[in-house]
Amino acid sequence: MTYDLLIGQKSYSSWSLRGWLCFAPFDIPVTLHMAEIYGDTFLDTVATFGGNTTVPAARTPDGGLLTDSIAIAWHLAEAFPDRGLLPTDPILRAEAQSIVAEMHSGFVDLRANCQVNLRTAWEGFEPSDAVLADCARAEEIWSRALNRSGGPFLYGAFTLADAFYAPLATRFLTYDLPMSETSRAYARAITTHPAFLEWRRDGLRETQEIARYDKAPLKRIPFPTFD
Numbered sequence: 001m002t003y004d005l006l007i008g009q010k011s012y013s014s015w016s017l018r019g020w021l022c023f024a025p026f027d028i029p030v031t032l033h034m035a036e037i038y039g040d041t042f043l044d045t046v047a048t049f050g051g052n053t054t055v056p057a058a059r060t061p062d063g064g065l066l067t068d069s070i071a072i073a074w075h076l077a078e079a080f081p082d083r084g085l086l087p088t089d090p091i092l093r094a095e096a097q098s099i100v101a102e103m104h105s106g107f108v109d110l111r112a113n114c115q116v117n118l119r120t121a122w123e124g125f126e127p128s129d130a131v132l133a134d135c136a137r138a139e140e141i142w143s144r145a146l147n148r149s150g151g152p153f154l155y156g157a158f159t160l161a162d163a164f165y166a167p168l169a170t171r172f173l174t175y176d177l178p179m180s181e182t183s184r185a186y187a188r189a190i191t192t193h194p195a196f197l198e199w200r201r202d203g204l205r206e207t208q209e210i211a212r213y214d215k216a217p218l219k220r221i222p223f224p225t226f227d
């Protein structure tokens with residue numbers, strides 16, 4: 001009973017990271033397949049897999065095709081109801097689903113201006129007011145959930161909500177965006193989770209750099225690892 005998941009480069013593909021984190025933290029078996037985002041063969045690889053122009057895409061063990069991260073998340077929550085993908089309390093579960101949906105459709109300025117890059121951090125990035133507004137909304141969502149749960153994740157244990165906010169947490173680190181101590185502790189919990197560490201370790205072995213994600217002339221500094 002193994003799923004197949006098509007992903008992009010691990011250092012850069014934020015939606016692929018979300019896809020992976022819908023499986024690995026919950027011990028759901030998955031075989032990864034690679035499509036190189038912004039590469040010449042990307043669209044052909046996605047089409048051959050059965051996807052629709054973007055990654056991640058997933059094939060279920062019984063032949064279902066899931067062409068969007070949020071469909072993967074909701075399918076797995078339904079298929080594995082006892083693995084803690086969502087909080088059991090109905091109100092918390094509804095709220096977790098709401099913030100996943102908000103992540104999926106929102107944070108446009110933060111996502112457009114601060115691309116995921118797990119290979120480095122940048123010194124001296126100056127966020128626009130629109131990016132800062134997205135940061136403030138993330139801060140609001142995280143602090144509400146973390147103050148209630150006590151952490152380390154939004155609903156205590158790792159859930160799909162954390163899978164969806166993980167790439168945002170890495171953006172705060174890569175671009176040194178303003179965050180409270182509560183959010184910093186959250187970013188630490190995300191980036192020291194074993195499934196994230198495995199993903200980033202593989203990503204650092206990838207040799208290709210995506211030129212459009214380069215923030216030169218900003219200076220490269222190490223991605224924080226909380227060692």
Ligand SMILES: N[C@@H](CCC(=O)N[C@@H](CS)C(=O)NCC(=O)O)C(=O)O
Binds near residue numbers: 014016038053054067
């Ligand atoms: N709504 C999609 C968005 C996926 C998405 O934009 N993925 C990016 C990779 S991080 C992609 O495939 N980009 C390639 C392209 O748009 O050409 C989902 O949630 O699955």
